[in-house]
Amino acid sequence: MANETHKTSILHEKYASGPHGLGDPEDRSLRRVEIDVMIPKKMREIARDEKCTDVVEKFTECCKNNSILMTFKCRKENAALKQCLTRWYEDEDFKNRCKEEYLNERSEYRRTGVTQKQKQRLATSM
Template sequence: MAEGRRGFAWQEDEEFLRKVEVEVLIPKKMREYAKIKCADYCDAFTKCCKEKGLTMAYSCRKENGAMKECISGYYKNKEFFEMCKKEYLAERKEFRETGVRQKDKAKAKTETSR
């Protein structure tokens, strides 16, 4: 049996991103960071929704618009996408080397801090 690559070519290319990574996983990371950076707008919208109850769809339009504008500003920022992409690639590389997922790593960190 001839020696050659084990696995797929994209598994060995550190910079290659699959479609699901570009369209789902990196935007998920962007959304998480955008919510942190727009926390004031998110908190105002959440507070409004809790106060208004069933009429929140109509009553909280201003807060919802401000929150959407803040978050979409990050989505449209190419530098922000590249930052999240680099962070994702670093996490993926670490997973490929160690086999430990980020969720498991964070969970272990919280358990040891108790």
């Protein structure tokens, strides 16, 4: 018993297992923080980058043109942006798509130990 090495962790076994100790790559369950924070963040990013690009562009342009006064001058553009984003947040198919993308990215991270940002950096540096 003296030679035995035993790792203890404060994390539940399912969050500390897997090839890199990052959790089981095949686990599809979601923690509260993932449901409340991570998936909505993914939804915001995708909606902003894919679904509401023209509205985001108009809002960004308005803000650039009005710097300090943007709070007052860009209300119409801000309202249009909120309306567009809200429409996508309420779409169940879009929500499920974002959830699946998040779970796939998490599984890949747990399998490889490489984050999405690290992969992007590697791709741009080549």
